[in-house]
Every structure is written in structure tokens, then in C-alpha cells.
Amino acid sequence: MPILSTFARSILAASWAFAGLALIAVLLNVVWIGMLVRRYIGWDGLATIAAYIIGILLVSQMTWAIVLEGEGAHQDDLSKQQARYVATSLIVNEALWTLSNTLLRLSACIYIEDAFVREKRLARFIHVIMSICAVHCCAAVLELFLICRPLSAQWDPDVTGACGNQRVSYVVIESISAVLDLAILILPWYGFGHLMMPTKAKWTAVFVFNIGAVLLVFTGLRLKSLNLATSSDFVFSQSFLGLLSAVGTMLGVLLCTSSSWPKLVHEVRYRMICHVFWQSERERGLRTEGEGDLDFSYFASSKPRQRG
Template sequence: MALPPTKGGIDLLIWTIVFTIVDGLFVFLRFWAAHLIKRRIYADDYLIVFALINSLALEGVVIWVIFAGGMGHLQSDLSPTELQVAFKALPACQVPWTLGTTAFKLSVLSLYTRIFSIKQFKHLSYALMFISVAYCISFLAVFLATCSPDISQLWNPRPDGYCRDMIIGQLGSVSTNLIIDILIIILPMPFLWNLNMRLRNKITVSILFSLGFITIGIMIWRIVDLVENSSSDFVYNMPTLALTTTLELWICITIACTICP
């Protein structure tokens, strides 16, 4: 019989329910607003829907581990089946997280190219799009090639197989993600403040574009958690890791819908 969900798991489940509703509502309002003002649906709209789909996939994995993988329990207390579920969740979470956060980046950058007509700005936005796609492909390959002969070595260890330290890959991914997000946030600021508009409007728009710093804070929290708990029980510390992972994507979707005109 599977172990009952821990308090950390139940708390995470509540966060998941709340943000599923919030993100779904924000995406709906984005499309409803587009309908009301009779604007066409652009690439940035479709990309944020793709980010939402990956967020739902990530949530499904998290719920699976809460109830079937012993999330928050000591690893030594888990049955072999629960332990397998916990380790299967690693790649199962990393793929939708990487795809979802990349879709968010591309959505914001696509929005930039839609609302700014400055050629230099568009070129820089396209360059960051290329970097974001390269980041996505590179780290998906890193995550899925962590083990030899294949990723199933994580939950089905064989004598002739091995796995690299996954914490290193996660730290590299989150750190790179953080740097790209900072570049995306600061990219429009010099161009925005050179526009001929009222100071009040410049400040308002700058604040909207700066909402991305919330996700920067979440990523720093995640990095600190990964470093502090790198040598401790992985499954026991999973609730915090899962929260920082999902929270980043949830906030990304909300921000992308907030700044969309």
C-alpha cells in the first residue's frame, strides 16, 4: 500500500489547484480581450497556450508523485514501486518545465517584435529567441542523456549502467534560464525610455515589463534549495523543489498574460 501524502505534498496540491485556476483564467481573459478589441491571434498567444499545456503536464506528474511516489517521505521508507515513481518523475518534470519556460520566453519576445517597430530592437529580440531555442534543445538533451545506457537507469539500475549527478544539470539549466530571463526583462528598457511618451506611461510600462523579476526571485530560491539540499534525501526534499519548479512556470504564464496588450 502506498504511503499517505505528506503535509508538504498536500500543500503543494493546494498550490496546484489554485494556480491551475488562476493561469487558466488569465489565458482565457487574454483571448477574450483579443476577441473584444477584434485583434487577430498572434504567435505570442499560441505560445502561451503551449506553455499552459506544459504546465498542466508538469502538474500531472507532480500529483502522480504526491500520491504514488511518496513525495516528502524519507527515501528509506519507500517501497521499490514508490521509489521508481519518484525517480521517473525527474525526467517527466524536466521536459515540460523546459518546454514551458522556453515557450514563455518566445511568447514575450514575439510580443516585443509585435509592439516595437525599432529595427535594432527586433534584431536583438530575434537573437534572444535563437538563444532560447538553443537553450531548450541543449538542456533537453542533457536531461535525457544523463544516464547510460538510457534514462531508465534512474529507476531501473543495471550493473553496467551509470547516471551523472542530476543536481549539476539542474543548476546549469536554472542558472542559464535565469540569465536569459534577465536579458529579456532589461532588453526593452533603453528603447522604452527613448520613446516619445509621457513619463507616467514610461514608468507604468517599465513596471509591467519588470514583473519578470518575480520569476528571477523564484529561480534564485530554487538554486539555493538545490545547493543546500544536494547531499540530503532527494524524495524528502521534493515538495520544495516541486513548488519552485511549478511556481516559476505558473508565474511566467500570469506575467505573459498581464503584459499582453
């Protein structure tokens, strides 16, 4: 097993820390929907869970490549065999990032459409964006594996082969990603424009509704790292992009599940109030054998009853 560099250890620590936080968020979301609300998980929730599973595959594969293959080191410090293994892992990582990113975008679009179900024009626009997301995903994955023939020409200068313009390809793919993320970021404003609510409340709602903000930031960071995407030190430079991919995916999952957090806290608080009241009434002896059960629905409900 190779000695891990500081950069490699940082990749592992950051990736698994955010993966753990995202797992907690996904479990809380499942608890809220399945156990408290008692309804089936929607397509948006399923897309988020699928994105998390792919994200875990990404982080696990990156961990394997770092610990056993030498990812995070400079290419000159690796043998040709190691460099080939790591480079192949990094290309697969990019494909996994693209898939998880697309699932998060689709999850956000479905959630926004469900929230503004009466906005037919907005729904049509969302369907167009979702179609573009799917086409963009296929194009990005194909570009990864077809930009150089043979594939090893991407990282091995001794291989005789031909590559397309990797800089232009990278900029086009990431620029389209940025446009899609920006469109998803703007989408809720169309729906909120028809609602009478303070601007501050709209900003809060947009944050809860939107995954586009996080994805846009990480797409911007990847665009800024253009020189890394075409660096001759393929292994080290792509390892940094792999870190952005892992952290970006997990942050996206966190934001996609954030809409259920306030509701979950609210529900748990009222259930605790109900339980405490029930215990106090029991200790006072108000519940006797001849009396029926007391009605505690007032405390279990999230909305107080109206007084007549």
C-alpha cells in the same frame, strides 16, 4: 493510496490554486482578443496558451505522483518500486518545466518585438535571444535524460552506472536561464529609452511587458536549492523543485496575459455605460417607432470625441 504528508498537501494546494488563477487569466485574454478586439490571437498569445497547457500537464502529473505514487515523501519511506516511479515522474516534470519556461520566454520576446516594431536593432537582438532560448531548452532536456547512464542511476545507489557532474551541469543550465531572464527583463528599456515618458510610467510598462522578472526570481530560487538538486534523498528534494516549477509556470502565464487586463476592464466599463444610458433613454420614451436609432457610439468608444 499513500497517506499524504503536510508537504505533499501543500504542493497540491499551491499548484492547483495558481493553475486556477492562470486559467482565469488565459480565458480573459482570449475574451479580450477574440470577442472584444475581434482579431486573431498572435504568436505570443499562442505561446502563452501552449505554456499553460504544458503547465497543466505538469501539475496533473505531479498530482498523480503525489496521490498514487508517494511524491513528497522521503525516499527511505518508499519501496524501490515506488521510488522508481516517483523519480521518473519528477524527471518528466523537469522536462515539462523547461518546455513551458521556454515558451513563456518566447512569448515575452514576441510581444516586446511587436510593441517596438520600428526598432530594427532591438528586433535582431530579440531574435538572437529567442535562438539561444531554443538551444538552451534542447540542451536542458537532453541533460535530464543523459546525465546518468542508465537513467535510474540518478536515484538508485544500487544501480551500477556512471553520472556526469550533476552539480556543475545544474549550475550551468540554471545560470544560463538566469542570464536569459535578465536579458528579457532589460529588453523593453531599450525601446522605452527612445520614448518621452515619466520614469514611473516606464517601470509600469516594463512590469506589464515582462515575464523575465518572475522567471528570474524562480531561477534564483532553483539556484539557491543547488543542494537539493544533488541530494541523496532524491524524491523529497526534487519534489520541492517540482513545486517551484509548477508555481513558476503559472505565475509566468499570469504575467504574460496581464497586458490585456487594463484594456479589458476599460472596454467593459464603457460598454456598461452605453448599456445603462440606452436603458435610461428607452425608459424615458425617447425611442419611438418613427424615430431612428440613437447614436451611442460616443459611449461605446474608449476615446471621447474631440469638440470642434
